[in-house]
Amino acid sequence: xxxxxxxxxxxxxxxxxxxxxxxxxxxxxxxxxxxxxxxxxxxxxxxxxxxxxxxxxxxxxxxxxxxxxxxxxxxxxxxxxxxxxxxxxxxxxxxxxxxxxxxxxxxxxxxxxxxxxxxxxxxxxxxxxxxxxxxxxxxxxxxxxxxxxxxxxxxxxxxxxxxxxxxxxxxxxxxxxxxxxxxxxxxxxxxxxxxxxxxxxxxxxxxxxxxxxxxxxxxxxxxxxxxx
Amino acid sequence: xxxxxxxxxxxxxxxxxxxxxxxxxxxxxxxxxxxxxxxxxxxxxxxxxxxxxxxxxxxxxxxxxxxxxxxxxxxxxxxxxxxxxxxxxxxxxxxxxxxxxxxxxxxxxxxxxxxxxxxxxxxxxxxxxxxxxxxxxxxxxxxxxxxxxxxxxxxxxxxxxxxxxxxxxxxxxxxxxxxxxxxxxxxxxxxxxxxxxxxxxxxxxxxxxxxxxxxxxxxxxxxxxxxx
DNA sequence: GTTTTCAATATTGTGTACAATTTTGCGCAC
DNA sequence: GTGCGCAAAATTGTACACAATATTGAAAAC
Numbered sequence: 104x105x106x107x108x109x110x111x112x113x114x115x116x117x118x119x120x121x122x123x124x125x126x127x128x129x130x131x132x133x134x135x136x137x138x139x140x141x142x143x144x145x146x147x148x149x150x151x152x153x154x155x156x157x158x159x160x161x162x163x164x165x166x167x168x169x170x171x172x173x174x175x176x177x178x179x180x181x182x183x184x185x186x187x188x189x190x191x192x193x194x195x196x197x198x199x200x201x202x203x204x205x206x207x208x209x210x211x212x213x214x215x216x217x218x219x220x221x222x223x224x225x226x227x228x229x230x231x232x233x234x235x236x237x238x239x240x241x242x243x244x245x246x247x248x249x250x251x252x253x254x255x256x257x258x259x260x261x262x263x264x265x266x267x268x269x270x271x272x273x274x275x276x277x278x279x280x281x282x283x284x285x286x287x288x289x290x291x292x293x294x295x296x297x298x299x300x301x302x303x304x305x306x307x308x309x310x311x312x313x314x315x316x317x318x319x320x321x322x323x324x325x326x327x328x329x330x331x
Numbered sequence: 332x333x334x335x336x337x338x339x340x341x342x343x344x345x346x347x348x349x350x351x352x353x354x355x356x357x358x359x360x361x362x363x364x365x366x367x368x369x370x371x372x373x374x375x376x377x378x379x380x381x382x383x384x385x386x387x388x389x390x391x392x393x394x395x396x397x398x399x400x401x402x403x404x405x406x407x408x409x410x411x412x413x414x415x416x417x418x419x420x421x422x423x424x425x426x427x428x429x430x431x432x433x434x435x436x437x438x439x440x441x442x443x444x445x446x447x448x449x450x451x452x453x454x455x456x457x458x459x460x461x462x463x464x465x466x467x468x469x470x471x472x473x474x475x476x477x478x479x480x481x482x483x484x485x486x487x488x489x490x491x492x493x494x495x496x497x498x499x500x501x502x503x504x505x506x507x508x509x510x511x512x513x514x515x516x517x518x519x520x521x522x523x524x525x526x527x528x529x530x531x532x533x534x535x536x537x538x539x540x541x542x543x544x545x546x547x548x549x550x551x552x553x554x555x556x557x558x559x
Numbered sequence: 560g561t562t563t564t565c566a567a568t569a570t571t572g573t574g575t576a577c578a579a580t581t582t583t584g585c586g587c588a589c
Numbered sequence: 590g591t592g593c594g595c596a597a598a599a600t601t602g603t604a605c606a607c608a609a610t611a612t613t614g615a616a617a618a619c
Contacts, residue, residue: 111603138571148604153572159380161389170571170610185479189421192480196420251413252420303430339573366601376574381601398580398601 106184111147114154115317120145121155125164125175126237126264127230132177136165164261176265183266187310190259191303194240198286198302199295203246209246215285216242220283236266239283243302246290263309270313282308339375341383347381348373353403354465354492355391355458360405364393375430381445392493404493408543413496415538418487419531422468426514427523427532429475437474441515444470448511465492467511474518493538498541510536534550 112120121141124130141152150284156173159165165173177184216239223232237260244253289298332500338349349369352358352413369380384401406414444467451460463486472481510533517526 139569149571150603150605154385157385158389161386172571183480185477189479191482192424193420249413251410251417251487255417259479272421291397300540323616367599377601378573378575399582400601 109181112145112151113139114151114158116152117141117147117155118143118158121159121169122164122261123234124232127260128264128268129230130174130175132265132268132301134175134258136173138172154290162258162261164265176262176267178266180264180270182262183270183313183315186262187306190256191306193256193259193304194243194306195299195302197247197249197252197256198290200249201243202290202295202298204248205246205290210287210291213239213242213290213324217283217287233264233267236283237261243290245288266313270315272312272314275293333493340373340379342379342386345369345375345379346381346386347371348556349363349387350392350489351462352490354462356405356461356492356496357458360403360496362403362494363405364381386412390489394445394491404490405497406494407491408498409500411543412427414487414490414494415534418484418491419485419534420447421484422471422534423527423530425477425480426518426526429471430478430518430523430526432476433474433518433521438515438519440468441518442469461492461495464511465489471518473515494541498543500540501544522529535557 121130130136136156138149138152138156139148141242142149156165156167160167160173162171163178164176166176166250167173167197216235220232220239223229223235241253241257244256247253282301285299286301286305289301349358349364358364363548364384366377366380366384369375369384370377372381388395388401391406392404394399394404445524448460448463448467451457451463464516466486469481469485474482475481510529513531514526514533535547
């Protein structure tokens with residue numbers, strides 16, 4: 104389903120593949136990304152892999168340790184807070200702008216998105232649900248027609264996915280997408296101020312659903328802590 | 332002055348060199364960045380050059396055209412507007428946060444910065460003055476202690492430099508750094524709201540000093556338009 | 560039995576060589 | 590004289606081979 108041709112993946116496609124895997128929590132934070140390993144899995148040369156890993160490194164999705172290799176990033180508590188502070192600065196206002204120029208096609212698209220989210224949740228595919236949940240936020244930035252800000256938000260969403268993997272409190276209950284429903288409603292009404300407010304609260308809810316107290320610096324397990 | 336050792340530059344250092352050259356307008360938008368050319372100039376391998384160019388490409392400082400090479404980016408009018416909209420979302424609030432935690436050392440540092448700006452202006456080194464002017468904004472983000480947002484602002488400042496190169500109206504008069512003086516004052520008083528307001532107005536002044544009307548899509552000269 | 564040192568192995572970092580694509584210049588036809 | 594087409598040159602994209610560094614395991618000393 105992911106690929107039809109047998110043509111070797113380009114670096115850009117490889118970035119997408121790895122990005123998606125990280126998004127959907129198939130690759131956990133701290134996982135080592137060996138160059139030869141990835142090269143053989145995707146049947147590409149190490150040159151391609153290195154290019155892809157550099158791109159992901161600049162996006163802060165992987166951490167590069169000199170002469171030791173690339174690892175899926177493990178955002179610190181501080182980084183986690185910063186990511187959500189940045190989102191708080193960008194997303195509400197972007198939702199505001201989006202509301203003012205939302206078309207009917209946009210609403211339809213968002214509705215499809217939300218349905219897919221619910222579907223993934225129903226099937227129990229939490230990784231997929233989380234990915235789609237992120238795409239929803241990106242879609243709003245797209246509607247706002249601000250590609251520069253959209254790029255930033257994309258990056259923040261990616262990193263948020265890592266943060267969720269590390270600091271999520273409730274393992275069972277996933278994020279209620281009622282917030283997303285309400286946002287779509289505000290966008291459909293072209294109600295900027297309401298969209299702004301809803302997005303602000305949504306982000307606040309997200310942060311409070313995380314465990315961002317600095318008990319220890321421990322990320323996941325003892326093995327991970329020593330694994331560095 | 333730029334280097335003492337004869338050790339070959341690392342990719343990261345090369346990025347800094349090229350970044351600085353673009354910042355200071357020694358490399359104009361649209362300039363072709365041939366891989367072999369750069370490799371011979373800095374006595375590094377093409378591998379290093381390619382790595383550096385990829386990094387700059389992801390920062391939107393250079394545009395990569397498949398099988399045609401890398402060029403110093405030429406932000407479109409639309410892109411230019413977007414960059415300043417993003418700055419308007421990030422920088423005022425960041426100045427606010429910075430004001431609340433500014434120390435005396437920070438003030439001293441900023442003052443040195445401003446003095447250097449004036450000095451560069453006095454000598455007529457406009458490129459240098461522009462670079463330092465950008466660094467001032469980055470310094471404020473640093474004071475705010477928000478590395479994630481700082482990274483975004485760095486990128487926006489870089490791109491602003493390209494935008495100034497393309498769309499600056501008054502060729503003679505450079506940006507009056509009185510705005511920067513006022514900001515330092517607000518920071519020294521730890522007056523968040525005033526810093527926010529001053530930054531907001533400063534950015535507004537910057538935008539209005541640019542020529543962002545969409546007369547044609549022409550960037551600089553006819554030659555450039557054809558040069559693609 | 561524990562610790563330290565050293566060699567063997569594995570992995571990343573870097574440079575070079577080849578392949579693919581595009582551009583350019585010349586020649587021929589109209 | 591102008592326009593088209595093909596071949597040669599140049600430049601980027603990709604793969605491979607070697608060098609540098611870090612990790613691992615075993616052997617020896619305490």
